[in-house]
Amino acid sequence: MSTPSAQGTGTTASAVLPTTVAASGEAWRGWRRRWQFWVLLLVFAVLAATIYLVASPDGTERYDPESTELSGYGALTAVLEDEGVEVDTVRTGAAVLSALEEEPEATLVVSEAVRPVNPDILDELIAQDRPIVWVAPQSVVNHPEFDDLIASGPYAASSDQGALPAGSACSHPGAEAAETIIGPSALYSSAEGSALHGCFPGGAAEDGEEPGYALVETDHGVLFGAPQTFTNHQITEAGGAALGLHLFGERDHVIWYTPADGDVSGTDGGPAEEPLALLPEWFDWLLLWLLICTVLFAVIMGRRRGPLVVEPLPVEVPASESAEGRGRLYQQANAVGPSARTLRSALLLRTARLLRLGPAEEGTVIEAAARHSRRSIPDVVEILDTSQLRSNADLLRYGRRLADFEDELHTRLGLPTRAEQVAEQTSEQTSEQSAEQATERLAEDRSEHRSEHTVGPPTGGMTDQSIYETEAPAPDAGGRRNT
Template sequence: MSAADQPAQTSTVRGTLDALVQTLKRWQFWLLLLVFGAIVTLAVQLISTEDTERYGLENTALDGYAALARTLEDQGVELHRTYSGAEAAAQLEETPEAAVVVLHSSLHQPSDDTVEELTEHAQGHPVIWISPDAMLLAQLGDEQAQVLPISEDPQATSSQTMLLEAGEDCAIEAAQSAESLETTGEVFRTDLSRGGSCFPLSPQHPDAGSALVETEQGILFGAPDAFTNREIVTQGHAALALQMLGQREDLVWYTPSGADAAGDGQWASPTELLPDWAIPLTVWLLICGLLLMLVQGRRHGPVIVEPLPVEVPASEAAEGRARMYQNADAVHASARALRAAALLRLARTLRLGPSPAEAVITEAAARHTGRSVHETRQLFDITHIRRNTDLVRFGQQLADFEDDLLKRLGHAPRERN
């Protein structure tokens, strides 16, 4: 590339960037509106009360319990949903005859005090513990509890189902009515059984593990997927759910959460309540912010020492002011500056003295160019200038008018850059 082509390329790139900046400024209102709308949409999604958690009573997805909840309500059962042991205890004080369901997950466990209270409640009222997790069994008093896969095939996947029969030794009426259970995942083996076990993994070996066990703490059910919207109509799942959960008019549905930690008088750590990706994302954003600060605050070159006062050529000052007007999209202010400069030059050319009135300048210019006074005044009118194209056209008309005046006076036209 030749040296002559480099300035042209630089000018093209600069012109493209300037055009992009002007476009962004022109559309900044709509861009801000779009960003604001995205923020509002995200906020609505975050504060949405729609139940999307697995086994949620209002979750209408395939892994939700919405169908079960609606069926229980149609049968006259009033559901009381709680997320902490304290709320469950308070609800039991209001409805002491209610049955209790503890939907346990591996993420949160009920407190020991809550387990003790529910164990006492189970002496006279139904308490159903729903979880395939051995951690719950250990919390109930069986440290040797085991979670067993439903299939002996090591190549079997967690989505593979197995049909389990209630069994001859099953003494739970709800399981006898259901007769069979098609479950996925795992079952548990525990020594807590006091009233028998149902749906054994192997009918010939009842000790191999069961999906439903009756204990002093209540009924332990290890196949929560059986009550989901996808599986509730399979085999005897509906009969098992209605007879096991629909025994009382009130049903306290307790799902342990992070609120249990704060309920024991211990402050829950905020990090425990955040999703796993929140902390890495926060650290990454802090690193990006520090890098951005370093990039924006770096020195672009050595400090230039110049003697004071600094002399700035008039052309550079005028160009800098023009660029400021351009960046601010100040079309009307630019038109006023062009008009004032043109009137000043015309007054000097026509030798009208210091600070002549605008009307005097336009009348004298009209007389020397042969134009009408009205046409000359219209030439200097800036009320119609709204866009950059109008400003360029206005500047060209002023320049042509000055050149015409200079020619009529016998002077050479001005040089244009």
């Protein structure tokens, strides 16, 4: 007999404990409820940072000296810095004029491959007495100082090698070192038919006119019409690297000016006002004050409020209200597992009290309940199992299952079920209330009857024996009445 009991106890212990999967799922749901706000906040911050980096024009624009994309000039800038040339990138007219004042000996590179230079800034730059390299010039060709130039193209190279040769009349050392470049390129020719000092000719074989040149030397700098030559994708092809070193590496400092979208100036040559500059002066103080208030609010709302203080209440709370309030809290938190475990513990406590087991262990209570209900231990364990509950509907079915099992146990023991007990208590309460009501009505009737027979005659009036009767005097011991 001892061996089956030991086996049954082991089976009960292993079956009663929640499975690892259920415990892990409950722990995961608790962690998700606690940390889901912060996880969503972190995801939002990462997404905002990614969008900002992708949408930021600095360093990601085409032909930008700081861009590492295939269409950027990051490789050219790195090579120049390795050779000891400092490259200073500016994007506004005011910034380039300020940089030219600070570095009078620097080489100026003006790139119009993406957008043209403002005419006011262009006048200031042309007036500079320094080496200037105009990359893919647009507005320069229309300037009065370059009225003898005509721009055509872009022209795609049609040679067998797919490149533009420097040409026999080329005298620029950088073009001679490069020998060839990869097209397409804009070509510049003379409007008056005069000879130009240019390199990388093209177009003469098609239209029969004087050839245009991709690189032209003028009194105001070098014009170069093939910006793709220096991109990270093509700088290692043909002579792009050699040409870049000769054009931009003659001096130790290079000021690379790439006009930005908002670089629209007035007559003073300065950039357009930024949107923040249009705000009133007190806006900065308001922004600082809002920041301080936000930090204080976060600190106040996030501080630890300390442990709960337990103190007696001045009123008594009915058990039904307390149970209903706790049930609503469980429902709002969707705490199906804790609610089910509470129902299970309450059933085991009532069962232990019913079977007079005292402070017995859980396995002992389950074995006794199985024995008295004539069920097997695994069957009882399955009834009490809470690992498969996922929703409120499952919890409702679980509660009904526990109630049916408890009624079955009461029936096996010859005791009334919980429903019968409730009905009996209700009938007793009803009977007591009826008796109290009947007693109260009887007392009221007696009080009214006494008031009718003890009312005295009116003051100063005659006594009417038929109306104002008094109680007869009680007889004495000898049978006589007292008068």
